[in-house]
Amino acid sequence: MKTLLLIALLCVMVNCLLAQEDTEGKRRRGKKGPQEGCSGWTWQPCVPAEGDCGLGQRQGTQEGPNCKILSKTIKCRIPCGRRKEYGDCRYRRAPWEECDADTNMESRTLELKRAVKGATCESEVVQTRVCKGACKYQKKEATDCNEESNTFTVTKQLKEGDPTLCQQEIVKTKRCKDKMVGDGEAVTGKAAKKAAKKAARKEARKAARKEKRAKKPEINGEAATPKGPCQYGAWSEFGECVDNKQTRTRPIMSGAEKRRCQQRATQVRNC
Template sequence: MEYKWIISFLFLIVVQCVLSAELHGLRSERASKKKGKDCNPWVFEECKAKKGNCGEGKKLGRRTGADCGKTEKVFPCTVPCDGESPSSNQGKNKRGGDKICKYTRGDWSNCDATTNQKSRTLTLRKGDPNSCEKEKVITKSCKRACQYEKGEWSPCDASTKTKQRTLTLKDGSDASCPATKPQTRECKGGENKDCKYSYGDWSACNPSSNMRSKTGKLEKGDSSVCEPTKVVTKNCSIKGGKDRCFFGQWGEYSDCQNGVRKKQRELKFGGADCQKRAVKTKPC
């Protein structure tokens, strides 16, 4: 019985070894397929230039094999021109793009005031001097740093109704900026605080414009700068603004009739609701 148990155990070990070997072989076969070991090397056709008879171009590559993914592919290439050796193409990058020309950048020049442009020079640092430019000059527009100190506004000019001030260039700004700049703007109402006016009474309401006005005479201020008279206007309205009504002066009370006396005022502007406020009554 003991011998039978040992034989059975050895038989199981042999079977397991056989299965492991087969499984390992299958995995190796799949791995080799993934890595493309069954594909033959690429075979290329003659390089054809994109333009003319030489320069950058393309070539078609083919490969054979039962488990290859792609069997045809287009590759970049270069057709040597007359007097140029094929080795000159070594300056191209891995993807077949332009030649590798790397430059050291110089400092930007001062801004040219006439063109508003500045420039700097690039000097070849890495690349084939036969195919790369030894020096390149690039230009761009200037972003001028013009910082100004603001002066005080002048008094308002009564004739032009404007005021002025001067802007002065700060230290450290771009030398191409103007040293000074004049600035002008319109005067807003009440800006010239040195001009004081004495105003009369409001005028009667103008029914066509629903406006009334009053005139002020210069009381204090420089007459060369301040207007001699000033007119201000506003809408005709009663306090509260619910109805726009404008009346004349009240008349005298009438004699007593039926135990009351009345007085009236003329309605200059307003609707039907204003009529109620044009008459006052009081008991006799």
């Protein structure tokens, strides 16, 4: 019995080794290196279609007598925002170190995480900035919203801080939906769309009520309720005050034999 178990274990191990070698062979066949007499691909930086970030194209070239294709173009993308500064290089950010009291600066190290094929990236990058709270700015009035770009500009002037370390002026461009006026309501964008939808719903409800009133049939010149077993005419004026109560009635056009119709035909209120 033990011999059979040993033989079974050996068969399983051999099958695993063969499967691993087969997988590695497929990987090697899938990633072919440059052919003999061909230099291999050299890629140019990504060029955005519009502006300095977003979707674009990258040009690749190779040289050699055995190269079937000497140049080709592929799609690429440069991230916008904070990652735009390093382009094809992706870094892992470490926490900011403690503020240096002598220089009033703090730093952190970025370690290379990955890079786009053909991109030249540094293995480590050191970032520095002025310590938080060292520079205080005074917000100036923002510009009007540019309808074409849907953006506005806010300028901040240095209020407190070392002029040799702090920027004298900071200019930020924001979307119009982020622009606020005195009472905190957005001029355009998300808040404006929300207000417009609310107004549209209000107008729709008002139009629906008006249409419903217009569809009520008239019996002997008086409006009556079109639906339900009980249909009434118009209310009369409230009568004189008796025992601190006033009463008014309306004629029953349909359903006079029903008790609930009779109850709803009379209304009483305090004087």
